[in-house]
Amino acid sequence: MSTDTGKLVLRLTLGLLLLFHGWSKITGGVDFVTGMLQSNGLPGFLAYLVYLGEFLAPLFLIAGAYTRVAAYIIVGNMVVAIFLVHMGEIFTLGGAGGWALELQAFYIMTAVVVILLGPGKLSFMPESRWN
Numbered sequence: 001m002s003t004d005t006g007k008l009v010l011r012l013t014l015g016l017l018l019l020f021h022g023w024s025k026i027t028g029g030v031d032f033v034t035g036m037l038q039s040n041g042l043p044g045f046l047a048y049l050v051y052l053g054e055f056l057a058p059l060f061l062i063a064g065a066y067t068r069v070a071a072y073i074i075v076g077n078m079v080v081a082i083f084l085v086h087m088g089e090i091f092t093l094g095g096a097g098g099w100a101l102e103l104q105a106f107y108i109m110t111a112v113v114v115i116l117l118g119p120g121k122l123s124f125m126p127e128s129r130w131n
Contacts, residue, residue, distance in 0.1 A: 007120030008064075014110040015062035018074060022055030036084040053077025061114065064123020071114040078108045 025033070033047035054077060057070040082090075082104055089100035099105065119125070 004120035004122050007114075007117055008122040010110065010117070011061050011064060011067060011114060011119060011123075014071075014074070014107065014114065015058040018054055018107060019058040019062070022051065022053075022058060025050050025054055033084075040084060050077065053080075064119040065125045067119040067123065067125075068115050071111040074111040075108055075115075078104050078111070 030047040030050055033050050034044040037046050038044045053073050057073040057077070060066050060070040061074070082101065086101055086104060092100045094100045094102070
């Protein structure tokens, strides 16, 4: 096995798992996100950026195109999600004993690893500053 195969598995894992959240927003809408933004004094139209962070960025990540840019977008998306939805859970444990924010932490840290490692050779675009 090569490190490029590992990078592919990492990209696919992050991209596919986050894509489910994006698909949920596509089929169910972003009204929940709009409400959260507005209740925090932010414009509701920013909710549509969730499509970028949870649908388009994962697709780019899966393809290996602009992977570092996509991973930065995912980190930003998850940080906003934590501040809007999960602030009250930062110091709590979930029902199974794990950290309540372990999923969000997984997405953030996996995206950081993609930023640090790059896409590998098994990607749509060759290694570059943006990929």
